[in-house]
Amino acid sequence: MNTKINSLFLVGMITTSILATQFTFAAGEEGTIEANRLANRKEYKDMKRSMHNIQLDKERIVNYKAELKADRKADKVIETHTNKKELRKAKADLRRDKKYLRIDERDLAADQWTAIAVQRHEKKAVTKQLRHAKCQLKKDLRKGNASAFKKDAATVQALYDKREVEKQQTVALKEDVYDFFALLDQEIEEVV
Secondary structure (H helix, E strand, C coil): HHHHHHHHHHHHHHHHCCCCCCHHHHHHCCCHHHHHHCCCCCHHHHHHHHHHHHHHHHHHHHHHHHHHHHHHHHHHHHHHHHHHHHHHHHHHHHHHHHHHHHHHHHHHHHHHHHHHHHHHHHHHHHHHHHHHHHHHHHHHHHCHHHHHHHHHHHHHHHHHHHHHHHHHHHHHHHHHHHHHHHHHHHHHHHHC
């Protein structure tokens, strides 16, 4: 009897996981985080795997609790003992998967903040180039060199434009990260 329940449980889990993955891929191009960004990032894939494992662990716990209750009512000592062991293992797996999820989230956040720091560094590099170009422009003005002055004035203007683009990219990257983690937190809350 117990082997029939276990095999039915296993078939149900496999069917559920297949359907869940099909719906996840079919769900969408628009509304999911995967379609928007970080779909190929290792940490994000690990997070999705951990979230899926958490769902499976929760289902296992519910099923083992039901089996344990049924075995206790039927006074099946050996099956009750086995179900207790499996229940403890499922709970340990749940704790492990939740820890992995937190670690992957921290790694992903660290990667995002590193990308923002790199963008900020690029903006500082452009500002440094602009400062040197302004000095060169002032030298050309003092010397009265008109052709070099025009050339350096164009360089200064191009660097001003580049600095503004870098500023806008930094702001956009920060906003994107904040939006992404807000969506990610919602997705994690649904699972955990």
